[in-house]
Amino acid sequence: MSRHTAGGTIASMDSSHTRREATRRKLFEAAVTLIAEQGFSSTTVDEIAERAGVAKGTVYYNFASKNVLFEELLRHGVEMLAASLQNAADEVAERGGSRVDALDGMIHAGLYFISQYPALTQLYVAELWRTNRTWNSTLMMVRERAVSVVADVIRDAVAGGELSEEIDIPLTASALFGMVLVAALDWQSFQPDRSLDDVHAALSRLLQGRVSGHQGTGGAGAEAGSGRS
Amino acid sequence: MSRHTAGGTIASMDSSHTRREATRRKLFEAAVTLIAEQGFSSTTVDEIAERAGVAKGTVYYNFASKNVLFEELLRHGVEMLAASLQNAADEVAERGGSRVDALDGMIHAGLYFISQYPALTQLYVAELWRTNRTWNSTLMMVRERAVSVVADVIRDAVAGGELSEEIDIPLTASALFGMVLVAALDWQSFQPDRSLDDVHAALSRLLQGRVSGHQGTGGAGAEAGSGRS
DNA sequence: CCTCTTGAACTGACCAGTCAGTGCAAAAAG
DNA sequence: CTTTTTGCACTGACTGGTCAGTTCAAGAGG
Numbered sequence A, B: 001m002s003r004h005t006a007g008g009t010i011a012s013m014d015s016s017h018t019r020r021e022a023t024r025r026k027l028f029e030a031a032v033t034l035i036a037e038q039g040f041s042s043t044t045v046d047e048i049a050e051r052a053g054v055a056k057g058t059v060y061y062n063f064a065s066k067n068v069l070f071e072e073l074l075r076h077g078v079e080m081l082a083a084s085l086q087n088a089a090d091e092v093a094e095r096g097g098s099r100v101d102a103l104d105g106m107i108h109a110g111l112y113f114i115s116q117y118p119a120l121t122q123l124y125v126a127e128l129w130r131t132n133r134t135w136n137s138t139l140m141m142v143r144e145r146a147v148s149v150v151a152d153v154i155r156d157a158v159a160g161g162e163l164s165e166e167i168d169i170p171l172t173a174s175a176l177f178g179m180v181l182v183a184a185l186d187w188q189s190f191q192p193d194r195s196l197d198d199v200h201a202a203l204s205r206l207l208q209g210r211v212s213g214h215q216g217t218g219g220a221g222a223e224a225g226s227g228r229s
Numbered sequence C: 001c002c003t004c005t006t007g008a009a010c011t012g013a014c015c016a017g018t019c020a021g022t023g024c025a026a027a028a029a030g
Numbered sequence D: 001c002t003t004t005t006t007g008c009a010c011t012g013a014c015t016g017g018t019c020a021g022t023t024c025a026a027g028a029g030g
Helices: A019-038 A045-052 A056-062 A066-094 A099-116 A118-128 A136-159 A169-190 A196-208 B011-038 B045-052 B056-062 B066-094 B099-116 B118-128 B136-159 B169-190 B196-208
Strands: none
Touching (some): A019 A045, A019 A056, A019 A118, A045 A056, A066 A118, A066 A136, A099 A118, A099 A136, A099 A169, A118 A136, A118 A169, A118 B118, A136 A169, A169 A196, A169 B169, A169 B196, A196 B169, A196 B196, B011 B056, B011 B066, B045 B056, B056 B066, B066 B099, B066 B118, B066 B136, B099 B118, B099 B136, B099 B196, B118 B136, B118 B169, B136 B169, B169 B196
């Protein structure tokens, strides 16, 4: 199947450690786009192998099953995301920024990550709130890993007096996460020409409260049960 | 179920119509939970039929295909959601509330809707940003239908001077939508005991800007390209 | 020579969609 | 009032195709 007449060179690229690693990476890349497009169950192993440019047998030499391939993909992806977010928060801290600044930096990093790995993001969104799947525990871990990075920074900010003690940490972390996720997916899908900083500014503005900045007649207030019938 | 109680005879036409309707509703209900749990392609028509308590043939008597069943389900669901959001906004307006109050009312309505139809919500999240699927145009329409209800209210608020002209309407609508969506899914999945009003209050607080309410050292500011390298 | 990859053939389970037939209630005929 | 017809709604066994996973002998690379 060597359609590149190998010329003798391309194959010997930097296989960082083994040929095996390179093959596994190729399979991850092929799988992530296909599964993002079509979903897990309608993506066939033959398709993954073909897009990765390897034989089907190779898939099963490297991964025990289609399920295992997918789970390792999920784990690998979330490690990248968590590291990226953590790194953004740390950089802001090093530079002497506040915790709230760190949150803002994480939003930026989140947007950047999603713009770099749109397929991976689509895939997470599609699978993350699913129940009853075989790889449910993996998904649980993945979600926890991502959200806790955000929640930790919020917790620190509350402890340091930067944020009100009244806020609900896990829920706020989720909401923030969702806001960035959905806004970024919409950006990528429907307004891909806009710059990252532009989108980032819009989200910062929303959070900063300039959107509902005027003190409303009470509706946007925090009091519960506002006249719902 | 006799829409026209005109007497004993006209009911006949009605009942024949209603039997089918009841079956279709049962199939919708069965399909929505199964697909939310397992995804579209790993949910079999046999499963749907079994859960609905009908024979497989009945599915195909009522719907041209598995795809068509799903598309009609999506359309039916989003109509319910859009109506619910619109209704919430209208009620606030009738009561003399501001547009921002209307937005808040829509957040409440969104949370309520999701708590009532969690499976439908999971399903939308899972499918909405998928590309390359056969029912892509349906999904496009569905998304547009839901987001535009929010965007319209934001637009009115901007026109009426309640919100800054600087805000990005479609992006803000998406972000708001995503915030509610993800927060609600997390609420349902991980803290189901909390009350709706509690969750609503947390989100209102986030939007109201109390979270990042202190004026940060610039990180949360709206200026673009804030020190990101 | 040991690890990894190839490619094609094969198996067995699973599944979307089909179709000939059943049940039944309301209209038509007797 | 009784019998027959009509056709809607539903049934479930069956078909043809698809796909995960297996096997293996023959390389390729290092």
